[in-house]
Amino acid sequence: MELCIIPESPKLEVEERALQWSAVVSVTGVRSRISLPAVGRVLSARFPELDGCYTTHRFWPDDFLVIFDSRGVRDAVLTTGSIDGRGFPLRFSAWNRFRQAVGRTASYRVHLEIEGMPPHTWSSSTAAALLGPACAVERLGTNTVNREDMGRLSVYVWTSDPCLIPRGKRLQIPEAPVVEDDEEDDLLVPPEMLIPSEVNLLEYDVLIHLLRVEDTTASTDRPSSDEWPCLTMVTVVTMVT
Incomplete structure (x- = not known):
């Protein structure tokens, strides 16, 4: 696999800050393909007070990424650990740039x-x-x-x-x-x-x-x-x- 290094930049930092209160969502158990609206409905049913405080997105290699507008909103969801979506439990974990990454050194x-x-x-x-x-x-x-x-x-x-x-x-x-x-x-x-x-x-x-x-x-x-x-x-x- 070919190596590719992208430089640090202010734009990269801005994009990371925009994701700092995000959570990765994994669908556990055997299930069919879950739609984005279905994830939104599960969150809305469990946390109706948080409507309008987040957006949902498909994500790889997990299933979904939820971007919250503040740390408090994200942490409120993370404390639950997982939510039952009526046949497709959703497991939440915090996103950061180290996820999926392997540390390397340019020597x-x-x-x-x-x-x-x-x-x-x-x-x-x-x-x-x-x-x-x-x-x-x-x-x-x-x-x-x-x-x-x-x-x-x-x-x-x-x-x-x-x-x-x-x-x-x-x-x-x-x-x-x-x-x-x-x-x-x-x-x-x-x-x-x-x-x-x-x-x-x-x-x-x-x-x-x-x-x-x-x-x-x-x-x-x-x-x-x-x-x-x-x-x-x-x-x-x-x-x-």
Whole structure:
């Protein structure tokens, strides 16, 4: 299964806060498919005073997710543990981001230089798109940030496997569509609503150079070329903590 790292972001934090008073609902016992309205009716019958204080949603790998508007409302439901839905008992438990997750560690800090990027695309987000889902961008290099060196973009990333970092990419950037202005046409469609017949792209060949790999694990053994064949010509430093 392919690895994919998504970066931390304010939007991610906002979405998590929106779910902080949620509860996962599991239907126990043998039963047919339960509808969303049926879950709502069970909650309403048991807690009529809470009507309008929650929304219900289908959820995987459990059955449903109930989003409450406050901690007090959620806790009132959680204290019941389970509710009999007339043949389909509903079991409630608190949701958090650790549910379904397995803890992992990205142990390799890698210094890279990216060659071939046009200067107007230099950013952490473009670097992340080029380097692929197996990398988490830490920061751009100092010479890149201050624009002292505009030849190669310097970037530091974290990964659990340096061999998953690509050695090159073809960077394609869509061109803005050309809109013909016809002043006599009273039925002009706004540009944002137009569906183009094709998308023109500018393509750049990009090379990715691994300069240095820092192994932050406690082991003092450096990776061998047999274990990490992709690092044969790269400086590998073991960081003992």
